[in-house]
Amino acid sequence: MFKSFIKSIAILLLFSSTVLAQDDKKTVRDTLIYKQKYGLRLGADIGKLARTFIDDNYTGFELMGDYRLTKRIYLAGEIGNEERTIDDEVLNNTTKGSYFKGGIDLNFYRNWLDMENMIYIGFRGGASTFSQTLNSYNIYNVNNQYWNQQFSVEEGTEFEGLTAFWVEVMIGLKAELFNNFFAGINVQLKGLITETAPDNFENLYIPGFNRTYDSGRFGTGFGFNLSYLVPIFKKDKVVIQEKEVDE
Amino acid sequence: MDILNKIKTVIVLTLSLMILLTVQNCERDDICAEGTPTTPRLLIEFYDATSPEDLKSVPRLTLYGEGLVTDPVESSDATLIFNSNANSAELPLLVGPENETTTSRFILEQSSNLRIDETGDSNVDIIEISYNSEFQYVSRACGFKSIFTNLSISLDNDGDTWISSIDVIESTVDNENTVHVQIFH
Numbered sequence: 001m002f003k004s005f006i007k008s009i010a011i012l013l014l015f016s017s018t019v020l021a022q023d024d025k026k027t028v029r030d031t032l033i034y035k036q037k038y039g040l041r042l043g044a045d046i047g048k049l050a051r052t053f054i055d056d057n058y059t060g061f062e063l064m065g066d067y068r069l070t071k072r073i074y075l076a077g078e079i080g081n082e083e084r085t086i087d088d089e090v091l092n093n094t095t096k097g098s099y100f101k102g103g104i105d106l107n108f109y110r111n112w113l114d115m116e117n118m119i120y121i122g123f124r125g126g127a128s129t130f131s132q133t134l135n136s137y138n139i140y141n142v143n144n145q146y147w148n149q150q151f152s153v154e155e156g157t158e159f160e161g162l163t164a165f166w167v168e169v170m171i172g173l174k175a176e177l178f179n180n181f182f183a184g185i186n187v188q189l190k191g192l193i194t195e196t197a198p199d200n201f202e203n204l205y206i207p208g209f210n211r212t213y214d215s216g217r218f219g220t221g222f223g224f225n226l227s228y229l230v231p232i233f234k235k236d237k238v239v240i241q242e243k244e245v246d247e
Numbered sequence: 248m249d250i251l252n253k254i255k256t257v258i259v260l261t262l263s264l265m266i267l268l269t270v271q272n273c274e275r276d277d278i279c280a281e282g283t284p285t286t287p288r289l290l291i292e293f294y295d296a297t298s299p300e301d302l303k304s305v306p307r308l309t310l311y312g313e314g315l316v317t318d319p320v321e322s323s324d325a326t327l328i329f330n331s332n333a334n335s336a337e338l339p340l341l342v343g344p345e346n347e348t349t350t351s352r353f354i355l356e357q358s359s360n361l362r363i364d365e366t367g368d369s370n371v372d373i374i375e376i377s378y379n380s381e382f383q384y385v386s387r388a389c390g391f392k393s394i395f396t397n398l399s400i401s402l403d404n405d406g407d408t409w410i411s412s413i414d415v416i417e418s419t420v421d422n423e424n425t426v427h428v429q430i431f432h
Contacts (some may be wrong), residue, residue: 022303070267089390090279090388090389090390090391097259135381137390137391138390138391139286139342139382139390139392139393140279140285140286140287140389140390140391140392141286141339141342141392141393142285142286143252143286143288145324146312146315146324146325146339147312147315147339147341149341149342149352151342151343151393153382153391157337195352200382200383201384201385202384202387204387214386214387214388245249
């Protein structure tokens, strides 16, 4: 009985000594290397495509692309074509034209391990050439009740060779849904720099810039796109982890 | 980490700016404000023929567009002035096609109380205003307005006119800030 007691104490001490021995550990650096894909990502704006089917007054598409320069910096651009009719109480106007936007995207999202998602801020310069057709308009006259006459002009006037330049800041994200296939959304704030406006009229809509405002030079927009990454080369992403190991 | 925080602040600021701009723009741009100068009316004033510097009220004037009403006996939408002493008037002009001469005719009936009370005859004069309409862009909410150029006015001579002469001061009617026509009587 006594012997067995001694034995159990001895075993207990033995175990506890090993428990104490675990405190003698050291942190070391462990280097992990992940392959990062670099290449050309090409895609299209699905939002504009959907709107083309839903909205009778809108037809448009946009192709987008980006090319990864460094770990965080991407060269990015969009090219598109839009036709938009504004129809309200006072006028009916159709804008048609193409646009190009170019700039960079800065990814500031710290990806886990080998993931390559983006939360980015983008900077663009934009240019558009377009035409406007004023299909019809009414003469705004608060006193037109007097002669019981609302004067309307039905013959169309086309204004060609219009241009506009703007800068824009966008915030968005791109997530890899499955291998090399990405979905993204973004919102854009635009500032108009210069435009050629038609004589005795104005640019109500600018392809790529979207609708204009009388009260300022700002515009807004949003995009929803799907894209595919064509990998061209791979670069190592080195991750240094601190790890505890036995001495 | 510091840079990340800065970027986050930039995003929040940009987003709130976007929302602010959108809200503001909706309010300002899409409704044609009441005070916006759109198609102007023709402003006339009545002066004394014997002392051309002085305004002189027309006694018991009734003023309306020709064809809108005949011998009105009560005030209506068609009577711009009904049976009152007036030294000025604002005439809405008929808008016509551009590059064509449009005319608006107005009836100015002096002493209309005599006709209404059936105690005598009033004196009816008719003026014919000729002009070209010209359309000018105002804004996306108001669209286009019309101004009037090459204004000229003639008086139908019925042998007994109370109006002695008409002076066109502004041959272009593009606002309501000044008087365009003086009528002497």
